[in-house]
Amino acid sequence: MGMRYWAWFLAKLVVAAVGLRAMLKLVARIFPPNKDPLAPLNDGIRFLLCDLALMLCFLIFAGALYLIVRDQRYRCRVCLRRLRMPIATGSWSRILQFGRPRIEYICTYGHGTLSEDDLHISGLSSAQWTPHSEDIWAELCASGKEANRP
Numbered sequence: 001m002g003m004r005y006w007a008w009f010l011a012k013l014v015v016a017a018v019g020l021r022a023m024l025k026l027v028a029r030i031f032p033p034n035k036d037p038l039a040p041l042n043d044g045i046r047f048l049l050c051d052l053a054l055m056l057c058f059l060i061f062a063g064a065l066y067l068i069v070r071d072q073r074y075r076c077r078v079c080l081r082r083l084r085m086p087i088a089t090g091s092w093s094r095i096l097q098f099g100r101p102r103i104e105y106i107c108t109y110g111h112g113t114l115s116e117d118d119l120h121i122s123g124l125s126s127a128q129w130t131p132h133s134e135d136i137w138a139e140l141c142a143s144g145k146e147a148n149r150p
């Protein structure tokens with residue numbers, strides 16, 4: 001897989017981290033540490049609100065991470081364009097004939113195919129990327145190269 005693919009992933013993570021940091025800073029500004037020792041009555045509700053605000057920040061952050069991973073999954077490993085044209089293959093009732101139900105996405109520039117199990121239960125179904133080769137000889141040699149990959 002290309003460097004650009006992982007650079008894009010990293011860039012999104014950095015943006016999310018910066019966003020989280022900004023949110024936490026905002027919370028710290030809204031709820032500054034109370035230096036007045038004579039205001040203990042207000043502290044209870046302040047702590048509660050501050051906790052809620054922090055929880056919200058982390059929820060937003062978790063949502064962002066989810067979207068980042070999801071976006072990454074449906075991008076071409078070579079050119080980073082969004083994969084298109086989902087095609088359902090296989091069939092539960094005819095597994096022996098057509099194989100397991102899978103959904104295939106392709107890069108419209110012909111870089112490869114993403115094949116994904118048609119199981120949306122866990123959200124952790126395995127997806128397999130198959131690069132398309134320019135010529136038949138590279139395709140034939142691919143099995144040899146595969147073994148050398150780290």
Ligand SMILES: [Zn+2]
Nearest residue numbers: 076079107111
């Ligand atoms: Zn592509």
